[in-house]
Amino acid sequence: MIRPLFCLALLSLCTFGFSALADEKEEAGKKPDTEKKEDAKSGDKKPAGKKPEEKPKEEKPVVTQGEVTIGGQQVKFQAKTGLLPLLKEDGSGEKAKMFYVYYQALGDDGKPLATKDAAKRPITFCFNGGPGSSSVWLHFGGLGPRRVDIDPQGLQASPHTAVVPNPNSILDVTDLVFIDPVGTGASRPAKGEKGEQFWSVNGDIESVGEFIRSLTTREQRWASPKFLCGESYGGIRGSGLCDYLASKFGLYVDGFVCVSGVINFENIGGSLQGALSFLPSYTATAHFHKKLPPDLQADRDKAIAEARTFAQGDYALALLKGDSLPAADRTRIAEKLARLTGLDRDLIERAHLIISPGLFMENLLRKEGKIVGRYDGRVITEDYDRLNTHPEFDPSYTNIYGAFSSAANASIRSDLNYEWDLPYTILGGVNWSYHDFDGEAVNVEDRLAKALKTNTKLRVLFCLGYRDLAVPMDSTLYSIEHLHIPADLHSNLTIQYYESGHMMYLNQPDAEKLRRDVVAFIRGK
Numbered sequence: 155m156i157r158p159l160f161c162l163a164l165l166s167l168c169t170f171g172f173s174a175l176a177d178e179k180e181e182a183g184k185k186p187d188t189e190k191k192e193d194a195k196s197g198d199k200k201p202a203g204k205k206p207e208e209k210p211k212e213e214k215p216v217v218t219q220g221e222v223t224i225g226g227q228q229v230k231f232q233a234k235t236g237l238l239p240l241l242k243e244d245g246s247g248e249k250a251k252m253f254y255v256y257y258q259a260l261g262d263d264g265k266p267l268a269t270k271d272a273a274k275r276p277i278t279f280c281f282n283g284g285p286g287s288s289s290v291w292l293h294f295g296g297l298g299p300r301r302v303d304i305d306p307q308g309l310q311a312s313p314h315t316a317v318v319p320n321p322n323s324i325l326d327v328t329d330l331v332f333i334d335p336v337g338t339g340a341s342r343p344a345k346g347e348k349g350e351q352f353w354s355v356n357g358d359i360e361s362v363g364e365f366i367r368s369l370t371t372r373e374q375r376w377a378s379p380k381f382l383c384g385e386s387y388g389g390i391r392g393s394g395l396c397d398y399l400a401s402k403f404g405l406y407v408d409g410f411v412c413v414s415g416v417i418n419f420e421n422i423g424g425s426l427q428g429a430l431s432f433l434p435s436y437t438a439t440a441h442f443h444k445k446l447p448p449d450l451q452a453d454r455d456k457a458i459a460e461a462r463t464f465a466q467g468d469y470a471l472a473l474l475k476g477d478s479l480p481a482a483d484r485t486r487i488a489e490k491l492a493r494l495t496g497l498d499r500d501l502i503e504r505a506h507l508i509i510s511p512g513l514f515m516e517n518l519l520r521k522e523g524k525i526v527g528r529y530d531g532r533v534i535t536e537d538y539d540r541l542n543t544h545p546e547f548d549p550s551y552t553n554i555y556g557a558f559s560s561a562a563n564a565s566i567r568s569d570l571n572y573e574w575d576l577p578y579t580i581l582g583g584v585n586w587s588y589h590d591f592d593g594e595a596v597n598v599e600d601r602l603a604k605a606l607k608t609n610t611k612l613r614v615l616f617c618l619g620y621r622d623l624a625v626p627m628d629s630t631l632y633s634i635e636h637l638h639i640p641a642d643l644h645s646n647l648t649i650q651y652y653e654s655g656h657m658m659y660l661n662q663p664d665a666e667k668l669r670r671d672v673v674a675f676i677r678g679k
Contacts, residue, residue, distance in 0.1 A: 212239060213236060213237060214236065215234040215235055215236030215256075216234070216235045216236060216570065216571050216572045217232060217233070217234055218232070218233050218235070218569065218570055218571050219231065219232050219233070219260075220233065220299060220300075220569065222299040222300070222319045222320060222321070222323060222325065223319065223321060224321055224322075224323055224325065224326045225321075225326065227326065229259055229299070229323075229325055229326050230259070230260040230264075231257050231258060231259050231260055231299055231325055232257070232258045232260055232266060233255055233256065233257050233258075233569075233570055234254075234255070234256040234258075235254070235255045235256075235566065235570040235571070235572040236253070236254065236572070237251035237252065237253055237254075237340065237341075238251065238252050238254055238365060238368060238369060238372075239251050239252075239344075240252060240336075240361060240364050240365065240368070247344070248344040248347075249343065249344055249347050249351070249361075250336045250341065250342065250343045250344050250347060250352065250361065251341065251342060251344065252333065252334065252335070252336060252341045252361070252365050253334040253339045253340035253341045254331055254332060254333050254334065254365070254369070255293065255298075255331070255332045255566075255570060256329070256330070256331045256369070256373070257298065257299060257325055257329060257330040257331075258329045259275075259325055259326065259329060266329075267329075268329060268373075268374075268375065268378060272374060272375055272376075272377045272378045273377040273378065273379075275328075275329060275378055275379075276327065276328040276329070276378060276379040276380070276381060276408070276676055277328060277329045277330075277331065277370075277373075277375050277378045277379070277380055277381070278297075278324070278328045278329070278330055278331070278380075278381040278382070278383055278411075278676070279331045279333060279366050279380070279381070279382050279383070280292045280293070280297060280330060280331065280332050280333065280382075280383040280384075281332075281333045281334075281335065281362065281383075281384050281385075281388050281391060281392075282384075282385045282386060282387075282388055283384065283385055283386030283387025283388045283389070283390075283391070283415075283416075284338070284386070284387050284581060284582075284584075284586075285335075285353070285358065285387045285391075285584065285586050286337065286338060286581060286582050286583060286584040286586060287338060287386070287387070287580070287581045288334045288338040288339035288562070288578070288579060288580055288581065289332040289333055289334055289338075289339065290339070290558050290559075290561065290562040290580055291385060291558065291657060292332065292383065292385055292413070292659075293332040293562075294317065294558060294561045294562060294565065295558065295657060295659050295660060296322075296385075296413070296657070296659035296665070296668065297320075297323055297324050297325075297330060297383065297659075297672075298320060298323055298325075298330065298332065299319065299320055299323045299325050300317045300318065300319060300320055300561075300565060300569060301317070301318060301319075301320035301322075301323075302315055302317060302554075302557050302558055302561045303315050303316045303317065303318045304554065304557055304660065306661075306662040307532075307661055307662065308530065308532075308533070308553075308554075308654060308657075308660030308661045308662075309532060309533055309553075310553065311549075311552070311553040312553060312554060312556070312557040313556040313557065313560075314556055314557060314560040315557045315560065315561070317561045317564065317565045317569065322659070322665045322666055322668070322669040323669075324669060324672050324673055324676070326673075327673050327676050327677065328381065328676055329378075331369060333362060333365060333366075335352070335358060335361065335362055335391075336349065336352040336353075336361055337349050337352065337353060337579070337583055337584040338579050338580075338581075338583070338584070339562075339578055339579060339580075340566075340574050340576070340578055340579075342576075349584065349585070350585065350587065353584045353585060353586050353587060354586070354587045354588065354589060354590050355390065355394070355588060355590045355591065355596055355598075356394075356590045357590075358391060359391060359394040359395055359398050360398065362391060362395060363395055363398045363399050363402060363403070366395070366399060366405070367399070367402075367403045367405060370405065376405075379408045379676075380405070380406075380407045380408055381407060381408055381409045381410070381411065381676060382395055382396065382407055382409070382410045382411070383410075383411040383413065383672075384410070384411070384412060384413065384415055385413040385414055385415065385656075385657075386413075386414055386415060386416065386624070386625060386656065387415075387416065388412075388413070388415055389412050389414075389415020389416045389417050389625070389630070390415070390416060390417060390419075390596060390598050392410050392412060392415065393410070393412075393415075393417055393598040393599075393601050393602035393605070394598050394601050395407075396410055396601070396602060396605035396606075396609075396612060397601040397602070397604050397605040397608075398601075400605060400608060400609055401608075406609045406611075406612070407609075407612065408611065408612070408613070409612065409613045409614065409615065409675060409676065410612070410613075410614045410615070411614075411615045411617065411672055411675065412614060412615065412616045412617065412630070413617045413658075413668075414617065414618065414619055414622055414624070414625050414630075414655075414656045414657070414658070415616070415625065415630060416625045416629060416630070417597070417598055417599055417602060417630065417633040418595065418596070418597040418598070418599055418629070418632070418633045418636075419595040419596040419597065420595035420597060421628075421629035421630075421632050421633060422624075422625055422626065422629045423595060424510070425595075426470070426473050426474070427632065428629070429469075429473060429508050429509065430465040430466070430469060430470055430473075430628070431465075431626050431628040431629040431632060432509065432511060432514075432623070432626045432628075432629075433461050433462075433464070433465045433469065433491075433494065433495070433509075433628070434458050434461040434462050434465065434626070434627065434628050435531070435620065435621065435622060435623055435626035435627060435628065436461070436494070436495045436509065436514050436623075437450075437457050437458055437460075437461040437494045437495065438454065438457075438458055438531070438620040438621055439514075439518070439526065439531030439532070439620075439621045439623065440494075440495055440496035440518060441454045441457055442531065442532050442621060443496070443518060443519060443526075443534075445495075445496025445518060445519075446493070446494075446496060447493055450493070450494075454620075457494070458620070460494065461494045462628065464490060464494065465628070468487065468490070469487065469490075469491070469507075472484070472487045472507060473507065473508070484503065484507065485499075485503070487507055488502045488503045488507060491507065491509065495509060495514065495518075496518055497509065497513075497514065497517055497518065498517075501513075501517060510544070511528065511623050511624075512543065512544025512545065513543065513544065514526070514623070515527070515528060515531075515544065515545050515623065516537070516542055516543060516544050516545050519534060519537075520537070520540065523536060523537050523540065524536065524537055525537045525545040525546075525549065526545075526623070527548055527549045527550025527551070527553075527623070527655070528545075528548040528550060528551070528623045528624050529548060529550040529551055529622070529623070529624050529655050529656040529657060530550040530619070530621055530622070530623075530654050530655030530656060530657070530660070531550075531621035531622075531623050531655055532550075532621050532654060532655065532661075533549050533550035533553060533655075534549065535549035550655065550656075554657075554660065555580070555581075558580065559580050562578055562580060563578055566578065599633050599636055599637055599638075600638075602614070602633075602637060603637040603638050603639050606637070606639050606643050606646060607639055607640070607643070610643065610646075612646060613646045613647070613648070613675070613678075614646065614647050614648070615648045615650065615671065615672065615675040616630055616634065616647065616648065616649045616650070617650050617652065617658065617668060617671065617672075618630055618631075618649065618650070618651050618652065619651075619652045619653075619654050619655040619656055619657075619658045619664075620651060620652065620653060620654070620655075621653070621654055621655040622655040622656040623655070624655075624656045625656060627651070631649075634647060634649070648675065650667070650668075650671045652664040652667060652668065
C-alpha cells in the first residue's frame with residue numbers, strides 16, 4: 155500500500171498554576187513576623203502551595219446542518235464534528251483525542267429524531283481498516299450523506315473532484331458516527347502519551363470501544379439499537395468490538411456490517427489456505443476481462459462454483475503434497491488452474507502451483523501491457539516495466555486516493571465547518587504491532603463466535619466483492635464456516651455479493667445494492 159507522506163502531530167494540553175501573595179500586614183497587638191517583613195521589603199511573593207493540576211478545557215463539537223435526498227425523500231440532518239477525549243483509567247487526564255463526525259436525522263420540528271424516542275432510532279458506528287486508515291472511505295464513498303463525485307463505474311482515475319449529495323446514504327434509517335482511530339485522520343495521542351498503546355490489535359479494540367461507550371453515554375443513546383460497520387481490517391476490529399463492548403461495558407450491539415472484512419489473516423496470507431481463498435476471486439476477475447474459456451465465460455456463477463470445488467478438493471490435496479506430487483498430476487493441476495485463471499500453464503508450474511495476488515495482477519493482461527488493480531480487479535492501467543513479477547502500484551487505489559483526500563480536507567473544513575490545520579492522515583502514519591498474537595496470524599474468529607453465542611440476537615451482514623483481490627470473498631467465507639457456533643445461530647449470518655471489489659460502493663450499481671442490503675439488515679428484514 156502506498157503510504158501518504160503525511161506527518162503526525164501531537165495535540166498540546168494546557169496546565170495552569172496559581173500562586174498567592176503573602177499577606178504583608180500584621181495584626182494589631184501581635185508580634186511582627188520578621189520573615190513577612192523581609193518579604194515585603196524585597197517584594198518577593200511566597201507561594202501558597204501548588205494546587206492540583208486542572209484538566210484541559212475540552213473543545214465543543216462544531217454543529218452544522220444539511221439535507222440530502224434519499225429514495226425520493228428529503229432528509230434533513232445535523233452534523234456534530236469534533237474531538238472526543240479518551241480518559242485514563244483513573245480519570246486523571248487524557249490519553250488521546252479521537253476525531254468523529256456524528257450525523258443525526260432531524261424531524262419536522264428541526265430536532266434530532268433520537269431525542270423523541272431513542273429506543274426506536276438506530277445508531278451505526280462506522281470505521282475503515284488499514285490498520286491505520288481514517289474513515290473517509292465509508293464516510294465519503296459509501297454511507298455518509300455526501301460522497302465523492304467520481305466515475306460511476308469506479309474505473310477511471312479521479313485526482314480531485316467535488317463532494318456531492320449521496321442518494322445511497324443510509325441516514326434515513328440510522329444515525330451515523332464516523333470514527334478515526336488514534337493516529338488516523340485528525341485523531342492523536344495526548345501530549346506525553348505513546349501512540350503504541352493504541353497501535354495493536356487489542357489496544358485498537360479497547361480505544362475504539364471506549365470511544366463508542368463514551369459517545370453512547372454523552373449522546374444518551376444507550377436505549378438505541380446499535381450497529382457497527384467496519385471495512386477491511388474493520389472486520390477484525392468489528393469482530394473484536396462485538397465481544398469487547400459486551401463483556402467490558404455490557405453494551406450489546408444489534409448488528410455488525412462487515413464490508414470486505416478480514417477476520418483471519420491466515421486466509422489472505424501466503425499460506426495454503428490463502429492460495430485456496432484467492433482462486434475464486436481470480437476466476438471472477440478473469441471472467442470480467444474475458445480471459446476464461448467459452449463455457450466458463452458464458453456463465454460466471456458456474457465458473458466461480460467450479461473454482462471453489464477445485465480449490466476445496468484436488469487443488470488443496472495437490473498443495474498438501476508439495477514436491478511429492480507426481481509430475482503428471484502437477485501438469486494436470488496447472489492446466490486446471492490455467493483454465494480457471496486465464497494465466498499460462500507454464501507460468502503456474504514455474505510458480506509451484508501457488509498463484510500470489512501480485513503474480514496474478516501482473517500477468518493476467520501481460521500480453522496487452524496492462525496491470526490489474528488489487529482493491530478492484532476490474533481496474534487496469536498501463537504496465538511500464540513488463541519484466542516485473544508484480545505490479546509497481548495498485549491503480550484501483552491511486553485512481554481514488556487523491557479524490558478522497560481532496561474530499562475529506564475540503565468537506566471537513568467547508569461543509570462541516572471544522573477548523574483543522576494539521577495534516578488529516580487518510581492512510582498510514584502508525585507503527586502497528588501484532589505482539590498480541592505472539593507472531594501467529596491474527597485470527598478473531600473465536601471472538602466473533604463468542605459474541606454470537608453470548609448475544610444470540612446479534613446479527614452479522616457480510617458484504618463481499620467478486621473482484622476483491624485484497625480480501626477475497628472466500629477468505630471471509632472460510633472464517634464464517636469456522637466460527638464454531640451452534641447450527642441455529644447460522645441464521646443470524648447473511649452474505650451478499652457485489653460485482654466490483656473491495657470498495658464496492660465506488661461502482662454505482664453496487665452502491666445502490668449495498669444501500670438496499672444494509673437498510674434491510676438494519677430493519678431486520
